Every structure is written in C-alpha cells, then in structure tokens.
Amino acid sequence: MTGDTQSSRTTTERLTSVLRHDLPASLVVFLVAVPLSLGIAVSSGAPLIAGLVAAVVGGLVAGALGGSVVQVSGPAAGLALVVAELVRTYGWRATCMITLMAGVLQIVLGAFKVARTALAVSPAVVHGMLAGVGVVIALSQLHVVLGGRPQNSAVENLIELPNQIIDNHSHAVAVGVLTIAVLLLWPRLPRVNVVPAPLAALACAALTAAAFGWDVARADLSKGFSEWASPVWPAGDWHGIAGAVLLVALLAGVESLLCSVAADRLHEGPRADLDRELTGQGVANLVSGALGGLPVAGVIVRTTTNIRAGARSRWSAILHGVWVLVFAVGLGWMVTLIPLEALAALLVFIGVRMVNLGTMRGLHGHGELPIYVLTMGAVILVGLAEGVLLGLGLAALFALRRLTKVWVHVALEPDDRWHVVVTGSLTFVGVPRLTEGLRGVPAGAGVHLDLNVDFMDNAAFEALHGWRLEHERTGGTVTIDEMHDEWYTSAAKGTRASPAKSPPKAPERWWLPRAYRRGGPLSAIPVRHSGAWIPPRQESGAVPDLLAGAVDFQRRTAPLVRPFLTRMARTQDPSHLFITCADSRVVPNLITASGPGDLFTVRNIGNLVPRHGSALADDSVAGAIEYATTALNVQTITVCGHSGCGAMAALLSAGEKISGLHGLERWLRHGDHTLARYILSDPGDGEDGPLDRLCRVNVAQQLDNLRTYPEIALLEAEGRLKLVGLYFDIGAARVHVLDREGFTPVSAGSR
Known part of the structure; x- marks a missing residue:
C-alpha cells in the first residue's frame, strides 16, 4: 500500500507541475510557432500547410521521443534555403520523400550513437551558415515586402534592391513597414509584451489592412489538409538525391544537437540525451515527410521561449503540437486574413536577427571570426553546401595551425645564462620559427632549454639536435629540461617515442618539504650566492635552498602567475x-x-x-x-x-x-x-x-x-x-x- 500511495503522490505532483508550468508554456510557444511556421513555409516555396504539419510533428513526435525535455522542434529557418532549392529541382512531393529518407538516415545515425561526433563541427561554421541563410532569406523576402518578386539568387536580389525601393510604394510596403515596426517596438511596451511579438505584428498588420481596405496578397489555407499528397520518388541522378538526403539529415541533425546543448545551459532539469535526440528527430522527419511537411529540427527561438515561459518537462512541446493541430483543423480560416507581405516582413526580421552580433564577439575572442565571415559570405554568394564546405575547410586549417603552432622565447637571465623556452607542438611547420629563435643565442653561451612540447617530429628533432651539437662545438653548454614525455631524449638515444601527443607530466610538487625533493630539479640548479656559483649537490644551509627555489619560481611559476599579479599590483x-x-x-x-x-x-x-x-x-x-x-x-x-x-x-x-x-x-x-x-x-x-x-x-x-x-x-x-x-x-x-x-x-x- 505504501508503494501505491507513493506512486499516486508522484503522479499527482507530475500532473500538478504540467498544469502549473508546462500548459501555460505550451500556449506561449504555440503563439510563437504558428506565424514562424507559416513564414518558413512561404520562404521555402512549400504549401503553407506544410509548415503547420512540421510544427505538429515536431511537437508530438520529436517532443515525445527526443532526448531534451525542453527543446521545441519544428520547421527551421536554417533549412529554408535547402528546401527551396530542392523544391525547384525535384518538386514538392519529391522533397517530402527526401525529408522522409533524411529521417531514416538520422535514425540509423542515432542507433550507432554518433550524436557526439556532430559536436565536433565548429560552431563558427554553424553560426556562419545560419547567418548566411538569414541574409539570403532577408534579401529575398525584402522584395516581397516592397511589393515585388524575389530573384533567383542573393546577389541578384541585392542588385535589384535599389529599383524595388525606388519603384514600389504600394500598400504592400506599408504592411511590411508596419509589421517590422511592431516587431521592434512590441517587446519594449509594458504589460502587453506578454503576447509574443510575431503574433502581435501579424495581427496588427491584418487588422490594419482590413480596416483601410489595402490591396495586399493574402495567405491561402482554405484547402487545409486537403492539399496533402503522398511523397514520390525524386526523378534525377541518384548522386544528387543521395547528397540532398545527406545534406538535410546532417544540417537538421547538427542544428538540433547544438540547440539541445544550448538549452542545457538555460535550465536546471535533466540533461539532454543527444543520441536519443538524434533518433527522435529522425522519426519526426520520417513522419513529417510522409505527411507532406517540411523538414523538422530543434529551433533555438522556440526552445528559448519555452524555457523562459517556465516549461519543466517535454509535455510543453507535446501540448504545443496539439494546439497547432487544433488551430490547423479548426481555425485555419484565420490564416487567410494575414497579408503575405506581413509574413515576408516577419521573415526579414528573423533573417536579420540570425546575424547575431553577440555570437560574432564571442568568436572574435577565440580567433574564429574569419571562419564565421567566410562561411556566411560563401553561403550568400555561392550556395549553402559550398559555403558550409568552405567553412569546414577553413576551420580545419585553423585547427591544424593551432595544433602545430610553436612559441620560442629567448631571454638572457641575470645569471648570464640564456633561457630558451619552446612551447607547443614541435613539427616541421615550426622549424623556421625554432631556428630563428635559436639564432639569437650567441656562440659559446650557457643555455638552459625548456622543451614544453607535447609532440616532436623527426624534422624538428634534427633541427634542434643539429643546433645543439654546433653550439657545444663552439664552446657553449646546453642543458635540456623536457616538461612532457622525453621526445628529444628518446630520439637522441634512438628509441621509439610515443606516436601520439602525450598529456603533460605531473607538475613539480612545490608543496613538498625540500628534504623530499632532493635529487629533483631544484637540487640540479646551480645557484650564485655572495658573488660565487654554488654548484649542484654542494649546497648547504637555508639561503642557497631558498635561492634555488627562487630560481625555480622565476623559471616555472612566475610566467603563470605574472598576468594575475600584474592586475593586482596596485591594489589588493x-x-x-x-x-x-x-x-x-x-x-x-x-x-x-x-x-x-x-x-x-x-x-x-x-x-x-x-x-x-x-x-x-x-x-x-x-x-x-x-x-x-x-x-x-x-x-x-x-x-x-x-x-x-x-x-x-x-x-x-x-x-x-x-x-x-x-x-x-x-x-x-x-x-x-x-x-x-x-x-x-x-x-x-x-x-x-x-x-x-x-x-x-x-x-x-x-x-x-x-x-x-x-x-x-x-x-x-x-x-x-x-x-x-x-x-x-x-x-x-x-x-x-x-x-x-x-x-x-x-x-x-x-x-
């Protein structure tokens, strides 16, 4: 009986939580999802009902089967260009089949638990792709706002834009300007901003156009679900079809997984299971394609709205799908009141916001802004797939550069010895920088060389070893201290070094009493005291011990703490x-x-x-x-x-x-x-x-x-x-x- 009572209490608590938190959140997300789904359908060149079908499937299927409890899935603006191109190439029904097959591929990938691999894609590429898509969507839909028709490419849209601005001053422009103005001002209005801005903007545009009798195009959803048609096999070269399936599956999957990771930072609930999320997205795309819907992916705008509205479980996403379904079946006639120019203005607003300045600042801080800019520019000027490939290539080059970068620091110490620090991965790429640095050491000088490297190839060893032999031949001395595995020592002895990069050795145990460090690095450091050098292993008394410790501090610790102490130098x-x-x-x-x-x-x-x-x-x-x-x-x-x-x-x-x-x-x-x-x-x-x-x-x-x-x-x-x-x-x-x-x-x- 105790177990039954506990189970009943748990069920009651869950139901209470759904009613208090998830139900209100689902209504908020529903109000955001409907206008966005309709707008993305327009931008994709698909039937309007396809956007609502994808929203319903994203809520009911992806919401129930996905690995994130707060993520909301549906048609994504980031896929609009791909879908539009597929519709132009293969037709709408064939595009549905490509969506269906992309879902099957996602299910297979999820079964093999490769979701984490998708996170290896540079976020700079993903954000650059989304920004490029946003610019392309904004440029094309801006022509609709201005009363014209979009051209075939972003470049043509940009070239034609001045003529559109000069020649078109119709009611369509007024509707578009009004929609964008409401989108900008609505969040700043007190009390009323509980209504989502997209819904308020479309409502204001529709009511104003109806009140003044403006001549605008209307969205047509009169046929409703009667527009549904079964998917058909695409006609054309199978290589192109396979590439389209792979592109839809990967773009939708990566966007969904990155959205799940971002959502985990915004809530305190269970963490996302990425493999389950990928599988759930695959089932959703399979169903959406079969039902004549757009491709489905996790959408950051709806997910963020869901979290901020107080969602606690996946019931919010599921219920939002229920409300979209009810709207499409029973209230679809309301869509006919919305001017198409208002939907286009909404897409212009969304497209511009996809170019996120905060993301650009973060990427700039990590030196990855060129990847973002190149990907965005290539997507705009060349195409989506080409832009992503170029971005991935540049990201790989940046990663290779970082992995093979080497720093060489040469300085004359107060004891008249030269201190050389080599840090990074010492490969043939870094040999010119290494030899240039070593050239600054005068012949015959005493040198202490710290090799703080995690890898050394043969070319780097030959260059370093050759310099050492030549320097010692001219009367100089070279003491080498390797922080990581003994790459240099192993190569000099002719033994096999580890084929892979190695983790650093445990740091010198500075916290041990000195008596426990005899024979270690400190005891091997010659110390100058009272004008004379005290050689290793002949030190006696506390003062030489402390001086040896000071030398070790200057060599190992001071470079690490100096940035912090510099900031603290004037005040504590x-x-x-x-x-x-x-x-x-x-x-x-x-x-x-x-x-x-x-x-x-x-x-x-x-x-x-x-x-x-x-x-x-x-x-x-x-x-x-x-x-x-x-x-x-x-x-x-x-x-x-x-x-x-x-x-x-x-x-x-x-x-x-x-x-x-x-x-x-x-x-x-x-x-x-x-x-x-x-x-x-x-x-x-x-x-x-x-x-x-x-x-x-x-x-x-x-x-x-x-x-x-x-x-x-x-x-x-x-x-x-x-x-x-x-x-x-x-x-x-x-x-x-x-x-x-x-x-x-x-x-x-x-x-």
Whole structure:
C-alpha cells in the first residue's frame, strides 16, 4: 500500500507541475510557432500547410521521443534555403520523400550513437551558415515586402534592391513597414509584451489592412489538409538525391544537437540525451515527410521561449503540437486574413536577427571570426553546401595551425645564462620559427632549454639536435629540461617515442618539504650566492635552498602567475582575514586552496588574538584587524589552530617549556583565557589528548577575543562579517570547521 500511495503522490505532483508550468508554456510557444511556421513555409516555396504539419510533428513526435525535455522542434529557418532549392529541382512531393529518407538516415545515425561526433563541427561554421541563410532569406523576402518578386539568387536580389525601393510604394510596403515596426517596438511596451511579438505584428498588420481596405496578397489555407499528397520518388541522378538526403539529415541533425546543448545551459532539469535526440528527430522527419511537411529540427527561438515561459518537462512541446493541430483543423480560416507581405516582413526580421552580433564577439575572442565571415559570405554568394564546405575547410586549417603552432622565447637571465623556452607542438611547420629563435643565442653561451612540447617530429628533432651539437662545438653548454614525455631524449638515444601527443607530466610538487625533493630539479640548479656559483649537490644551509627555489619560481611559476599579479599590483582585495600559527607545518594557501590576493594573513605563535583593551596590548594584531575590516572590508575572519601546537604545550606546562624565553613568556599571557576555558570545559570522551583538546579550545577562545573589539562585534551583529574557526590536524592532513556541535571534519564532497 505504501508503494501505491507513493506512486499516486508522484503522479499527482507530475500532473500538478504540467498544469502549473508546462500548459501555460505550451500556449506561449504555440503563439510563437504558428506565424514562424507559416513564414518558413512561404520562404521555402512549400504549401503553407506544410509548415503547420512540421510544427505538429515536431511537437508530438520529436517532443515525445527526443532526448531534451525542453527543446521545441519544428520547421527551421536554417533549412529554408535547402528546401527551396530542392523544391525547384525535384518538386514538392519529391522533397517530402527526401525529408522522409533524411529521417531514416538520422535514425540509423542515432542507433550507432554518433550524436557526439556532430559536436565536433565548429560552431563558427554553424553560426556562419545560419547567418548566411538569414541574409539570403532577408534579401529575398525584402522584395516581397516592397511589393515585388524575389530573384533567383542573393546577389541578384541585392542588385535589384535599389529599383524595388525606388519603384514600389504600394500598400504592400506599408504592411511590411508596419509589421517590422511592431516587431521592434512590441517587446519594449509594458504589460502587453506578454503576447509574443510575431503574433502581435501579424495581427496588427491584418487588422490594419482590413480596416483601410489595402490591396495586399493574402495567405491561402482554405484547402487545409486537403492539399496533402503522398511523397514520390525524386526523378534525377541518384548522386544528387543521395547528397540532398545527406545534406538535410546532417544540417537538421547538427542544428538540433547544438540547440539541445544550448538549452542545457538555460535550465536546471535533466540533461539532454543527444543520441536519443538524434533518433527522435529522425522519426519526426520520417513522419513529417510522409505527411507532406517540411523538414523538422530543434529551433533555438522556440526552445528559448519555452524555457523562459517556465516549461519543466517535454509535455510543453507535446501540448504545443496539439494546439497547432487544433488551430490547423479548426481555425485555419484565420490564416487567410494575414497579408503575405506581413509574413515576408516577419521573415526579414528573423533573417536579420540570425546575424547575431553577440555570437560574432564571442568568436572574435577565440580567433574564429574569419571562419564565421567566410562561411556566411560563401553561403550568400555561392550556395549553402559550398559555403558550409568552405567553412569546414577553413576551420580545419585553423585547427591544424593551432595544433602545430610553436612559441620560442629567448631571454638572457641575470645569471648570464640564456633561457630558451619552446612551447607547443614541435613539427616541421615550426622549424623556421625554432631556428630563428635559436639564432639569437650567441656562440659559446650557457643555455638552459625548456622543451614544453607535447609532440616532436623527426624534422624538428634534427633541427634542434643539429643546433645543439654546433653550439657545444663552439664552446657553449646546453642543458635540456623536457616538461612532457622525453621526445628529444628518446630520439637522441634512438628509441621509439610515443606516436601520439602525450598529456603533460605531473607538475613539480612545490608543496613538498625540500628534504623530499632532493635529487629533483631544484637540487640540479646551480645557484650564485655572495658573488660565487654554488654548484649542484654542494649546497648547504637555508639561503642557497631558498635561492634555488627562487630560481625555480622565476623559471616555472612566475610566467603563470605574472598576468594575475600584474592586475593586482596596485591594489589588493582579499575577502578573508586569516589568523593562524607561525608553525612551519601550517601553510594557509595550501590547506585552503587559495592563491595570491585571497587571504590577508596574520601569523603568530599560538594564533592568539589579544583581547581589546588588554593590559598587554599588541598593536600588530590589533592593527591588522583594524586595517582588514576598515580598509579592506573583509567579509570573513578565520582563526585557524592546529594539532600539536607548541604554544599550547607551553601553556599546559605552566611555562616550564619556555623558561628563559622572556618575550615568549609575555606573549603567551594572552593565552590565559584559553587555559581557564580549558580547565572549565568538559573533557568529553577523551578521544583527543589534553594538548589537542587545548588547541581546539584555543580556537573558540580566540573567536571570543575577537568579539571584544567593538567594531568586530558590530559588524558581526549586522551580518556584514562572519567569524570562522578552523582546526588543522597535521597528522591526518584534515581540516575541521567549528560549528555549534564542536569541530567537524571537512569532507572531500562538501561545499
């Protein structure tokens, strides 16, 4: 019974969600889909009913079977050029058969789970193709808006456009201008903009034309579904037919998959199953072709509208298909009121918006704008298939250029050695740049060469090895350090290197104590100290160790952090004041995974905070607190203690362990309140020893000490400052956080 009750409750919740969220969203999408479907049918040269059939199938079939719960499918403007060309070449009924076969091909591709492969197509090509299609549609339909007829190509439409503007001033122009004006202004009008702009624009155009008796062409849907005719096999060369099927299947599939990926970024529901989506689109195209509809694809405009309207499940897309079907069957007569010029103006508006400036800016930032421009221009001037192929070719050339690009940086270090860094993929293409860079190293100089390359072919090895032999012959020295696999070393030894690019080696473990890094890269770096060179393996003392570390920082880390530090050079903006012990085993940036500019750090013995107004005042800690809260406006103050703290051990020993250290004795008087709190506290189950228990008590006490500062207490009370206690168990390498129940270990999966 419990299972039945739970199932009934789940069903009720789902039904409630559909009624509250998906039903209203489906009505909004329906109002957007009808005018767009009619306009795309006009642009494609197909019967008007074909656009509505595709919208119905896109909702009922693709919505139910697809892999995205929020994507809305239907006739897509991006396919209008392809369909128009197919209609001119083979006729409408044959075009339906091509759509049907494209659906079968999509089903096969989905069964073989190749959907992810489609995402390898450069988005610059896809967006460039859509932009080119948009321009072609806008140019052709602009002639209809101006009362004329579109020409056979975009170039002819552009050439003929001035004559259309000069010669035509009919009622058609007024309808078109009115439609575009409403499309532009409607979203900016308060309250009324809940009605979709396309629907409002067509309604205004139809009512105005009827009221003033304008002489305009009308959309004809009087025959309704009686215009349906079964698909027929295309007549012509089978190579062309196969190419058309492949083109429709790939364009519709790629557009749908990219739309699914984009939709996943806009909602919090289940992620899209791309293979299922491709299969669902294939079934939808099969059905749409069989029923005399346009090709179906996921449409970003309708999908975005669906998400913004609050859709939660695929029921929104399905219901939108139901509403389109009801409209086509029962209210098709309303379409006859719409001027064709208004539909053309809607297509002009859609076509212009397909040239997305935001997309262009994003592609420019990644250096891919030339691919976008070439694809768009080729689609406009040459043709859709040719433009896509040219765009793919340029994208492949760009990718090849990036994959084979090499950077060579040559610099003279303060130690009079030359530092050469070679980064990238070292192939024959990069040999000229490599030899040009190495030519800047004078003969006889000492050279440290960092090979930060993930691949090296034989031509590059021969060039590099030949330079090294020649440089050493003239008295120079060359030390080579390879960051990735030993491409150079393997080639020099005559052994086989990995045939593929390799991932980088694990980075140098800078966080290890130096004693654990002996024999590593640091110990092999000669260091100049007090005017003399200290050779490798003869270093002694901390200063040479630190200088070796500074050399390693300059060589490996400084180039990585320099861009960030340059931006921080004039000001700091930390969010945390971090008060912790001076113990060498506690590394604040390590245990908090923070970097430069994150922590304003105060370190002292015992992580103590002198109480406000204490007789033993300490201006250093008090000054840091004042500066952090007043000048830096930190949001958090963290006190971090640790296990085995020597200061706490000294408190427990009543000062015997620090006998004779008078400065330390005076400082540890700030821990008297900690010791008193420890004596009065509950020892608990005794799992921790007395020392570690005192270390934990000390953290809580220092937080209370902070609250003795009036400004700290005020900021905390107002919610503008948070006090946090941490405890670092050194032996377990585990951070604990203080809460109401005590200290709780931070788990790896917590946030």
